[in-house]
Amino acid sequence: MENYDNLSSYNRDFFIERLRKNLDENRFNHCLRVEKKSKELAIRFNANITRAGISGLLHDYCKQMPKEKFIEAVKKFNLDEDLLNYGNGIWHGSIGADIIREELDVNDEIILNAIRKHTIADPYMTDIDKIVFIADFIEDARDFPEVDMARKIAEKSLDDAVSFELKHTLEYLINNNKKIYPKMLNSYNKWVVEEN
Amino acid sequence: MENYDNLSSYNRDFFIERLRKNLDENRFNHCLRVEKKSKELAIRFNANITRAGISGLLHDYCKQMPKEKFIEAVKKFNLDEDLLNYGNGIWHGSIGADIIREELDVNDEIILNAIRKHTIADPYMTDIDKIVFIADFIEDARDFPEVDMARKIAEKSLDDAVSFELKHTLEYLINNNKKIYPKMLNSYNKWVVEEN
Numbered sequence: 074m075e076n077y078d079n080l081s082s083y084n085r086d087f088f089i090e091r092l093r094k095n096l097d098e099n100r101f102n103h104c105l106r107v108e109k110k111s112k113e114l115a116i117r118f119n120a121n122i123t124r125a126g127i128s129g130l131l132h133d134y135c136k137q138m139p140k141e142k143f144i145e146a147v148k149k150f151n152l153d154e155d156l157l158n159y160g161n162g163i164w165h166g167s168i169g170a171d172i173i174r175e176e177l178d179v180n181d182e183i184i185l186n187a188i189r190k191h192t193i194a195d196p197y198m199t200d201i202d203k204i205v206f207i208a209d210f211i212e213d214a215r216d217f218p219e220v221d222m223a224r225k226i227a228e229k230s231l232d233d234a235v236s237f238e239l240k241h242t243l244e245y246l247i248n249n250n251k252k253i254y255p256k257m258l259n260s261y262n263k264w265v266v267e268e269n
Numbered sequence: 270m271e272n273y274d275n276l277s278s279y280n281r282d283f284f285i286e287r288l289r290k291n292l293d294e295n296r297f298n299h300c301l302r303v304e305k306k307s308k309e310l311a312i313r314f315n316a317n318i319t320r321a322g323i324s325g326l327l328h329d330y331c332k333q334m335p336k337e338k339f340i341e342a343v344k345k346f347n348l349d350e351d352l353l354n355y356g357n358g359i360w361h362g363s364i365g366a367d368i369i370r371e372e373l374d375v376n377d378e379i380i381l382n383a384i385r386k387h388t389i390a391d392p393y394m395t396d397i398d399k400i401v402f403i404a405d406f407i408e409d410a411r412d413f414p415e416v417d418m419a420r421k422i423a424e425k426s427l428d429d430a431v432s433f434e435l436k437h438t439l440e441y442l443i444n445n446n447k448k449i450y451p452k453m454l455n456s457y458n459k460w461v462v463e464e465n
Contacts, residue, residue, distance in 0.1 A: 240443060
């Protein structure tokens with residue numbers, strides 16, 4: 074049993090139990106794979122392995138929560154109401170982090186930020202932010218045309234892997250006429266645009 | 270000599286003279302072509318031809334102005350300071366409209382908005398806004414792979430042409446790692462995303 078010391082009063086077994094309760098089998102297994110990949114990346118790039126593991130494990134904890142819970146959380150935690158114009162794809166990170174703080178007693182801002190930023194990234198990212206963002210994209214079961222290239226880039230550089238993922242995610246969204254959260258462009262402008 | 274009645278105290282000859290003074294030959298000729306195309310679209314879609322013509326003619330009036338003038342204008346007209354993080358590609362529309370109001374005595378908000386919105390569009394667009402946005406993309410000298418398709422769509426529907434242009438402009442910017450003004454995504458989410 075892995076204890077998380079001062080990062081939460083709960084341990085990994087409790088998190089696993091809560092994830093099972095909130096997620097279907099596929100999503101639950103994805104979380105385990107992102108935990109594994111986040112730890113691998115933390116070892117590779119010399120980041121805190123426990124924080125990377127927790128962030129990866131919990132990143133999609135809120136992915137299948139009902140809409141009402143997010144609407145309630147926006148009010149309760151005084152978050153930007155423009156969030157309500159988007160959907161679960163944005164909410165489970167941006168709003169989810171505060172729900173996780175409350176339900177799982179995770180008070181570590183490094184972990185919460187990594188969860189907060191894992192879908193739209195951010196112009197300012199810690200190594201843990203980058204690791205979870207990338208692990209979600211390249212975990213072992215991911216299978217899409219650019220994934221091998223993404224994995225290769227992630228062997229060398231977290232920054233380059235963030236840039237590659239942002240660019241390809243935006244291309245995918247636009248090619249498929251999918252809604253995009255405008256703040257994601259702040260991330261793109263920071264990490265992809267060459268003048269930076 | 271075309272007079273603009275109550276839309277400006279100046280006439281077209283004066284605008285032409287000022288455009289020649291502010292723009293190089295290529296850009297000046299582009300403005301004449303956008304004026305022509307805007308008028309054609311106004312006739313086709315039953316919009317105000319004079320307003321479309323003025324908006325098209327003046328849309329790039331500020332395209333080659335020095336940076337200092339835009340910085341000064343942001344303060345003077347109390348505009349969003351985040352604009353200063355971008356460049357002339359955004360400024361000549363978003364800030365340019367207020368400079369045009371002052372220097373060319375254009376006080377018509379329909380015209381000024383069309384100029385303001387011609388690079389990043391907007392979730393809310395009048396027919397004149399749409400016409401200038403499209404005319405800039407498909408004027409007779411434009412030559413890029415999608416332009417024939419864009420022209421064809423613009424024969425039928427302003428909305429579909431706006432959607433096509435936004436999608437392809439964003440794809441172009443991302444493919445080439447170019448900076449994107451995040452508010453452009455509000456336009457994309459409105460005009461391109463299928464749930465709308």
